[in-house]
Amino acid sequence: MSPHATASRRAARHHGGRVPVAIVIVGLILTMILALALLAPWIAPADPTRQVLMMRLKPPGTLTASGQIYLLGTDDLGRDLLSRILFGAQVSLMVATLSVLVSTLVGVTLGMIAAWFRGWIEVAVMRLVDIMLSIPAVLLAVLTVAVLGPGFFKLILVLGLTRWPRYTRVAFGQTLQIATLPYVKAAELAGAGAARILLRHILPNIAGPLLIIATAEFGLMILFEAGLSFLGLGIQPPAPSWGSIMSVGRQYVERAWWIVAFPGGCLFLVVFAVNVLGDWLRDRLDPKARVR
């Protein structure tokens, strides 16, 4: 654990059980972005892939002759930036959610099995974890995507399968602790099998620390997806993704700042909110991580 202070931590302690204001605000921001992403097909003013070459690189607030307004301007192919950002939010959140699910599933399963059966399974799994953690994750993802080729599901698979070791470490350590408790022994004596004990009796008790990891990873996954798409290795054009919109924006940054600024702002806001939320969750769920 790497505890670090935020205003929210002190707030959480001063107000006892109440949820601090900062967390409420952050929660609202995330809920709003999630709602906007889900409602994108209905609220987006235009088709995110429709090109109007007459309307290339128009600044925010441009009005057309027919009365349509480009609230956030247009990109290099005359596509409505607001619509692209809304649909891009769907992509970002979807990739992050699914890849976190994949890595949680793989990581927690391996960690719990290693801790329960010990022996050579433990050695094999934990060695693999050490090895996986000694390759920088960004690099492994870049290499794997480059070999497999880009694509929505491949991206999720790559992100999910490069990021499981952190869950394994936590699930392993926690399961080891819980497994020695009398109630687990009692369940074992009562004839419960390994699968039943792990799922029914141990998993609920180690869910807190896993949730902390998953929250932090969710923010990271959003950054990874955006980064890979930015490098041209993630979501492929014409489908919108915050990262790929920004990589177009990089080329036109001298003439059209808005193409980078708006998706970049959204990306920052989401990751910032998730990080604040993650810090707060860690303080609430893991008293050991609290700094004096």
Add this chain to the structure above:
Amino acid sequence: MLRYVAGRLLQAIIAVFGVLTIVFTVMRFSGDPTLLLVPEGASPESIDALRTELGFDRPVIVQYIDYLRSLSHLDFGVSVVQRIPAFDIVASRIPYTVLLATGALVIAVGVGIPVGIAMAVWRGGWLERLLAAVVLTGQSMPTFLSSILLILVFGVMLGWLPTSGAGDLKALVMPSIALGALSMSTFARMARIAIVDELGKDYVRAGRARGLSLPGIVWRHVLRNAAIPVVTIAALEIGNLLAGAVIVETVFAWPGIGQLAIQSIQSRDFLVVQVIVLLISFVYVATSLLADVMYAFIDPRIRLAG
């Protein structure tokens, strides 16, 4: 001490083998690695010829042993695209990345540690709250966003700094800041924790009781003790900086190995990509080994407990 170092060294060697194996496996994910290496539009005959030339038609286990044997005498293969050894292509770019990583480390340490010290000394005050927000911002800002924002402000609007290339020292400023920002947050957080930890100890209270000022105690005694965990983080951060260079170098057209990795993926020069991934992973393993050994050397409790 020797036992600890030997054990840790063995771990590092296992990690290196693991990395080699994972990279070998990933390169075969697509089924036929030959297809990764041929230029686009190659004829089936030339693909077959290349497959035989590179030995991809042999059993996987033979290929694996052969792969380890070539790597053991630093033979990383010859780039199919450029027809020169892949390692030479990478080696010519290494100085640029080292320069960039050094710049980033200077920024990260130079800003991050004073910020961490200030946060620890003025704990609970408005300054800590402000700096905590700055640190969290640095942590949440994707590198490519901060890079482009820097370009927008200092390159386009103010026109102070060049937006791309590696012409002179001025060109190094923005990429270093962009790459160093995330590490800066890590250093600030770690320095803060280390110092807060020290401030709770008896010698600090004793010093206060004798009438020494808190900044004086921090400057003369606390920093020295808090330096140990921070130094080891510095070693670990080097690996992260190299990995982060992939994005920063692409945005700023900085001719280091990160930009080379992306260019090589685009030109389907996978042997070069493989060299870069292996190289950065080795540095990663080596620096974390170095960090652990250094830590054990400075603090006997670590090696005795292990």
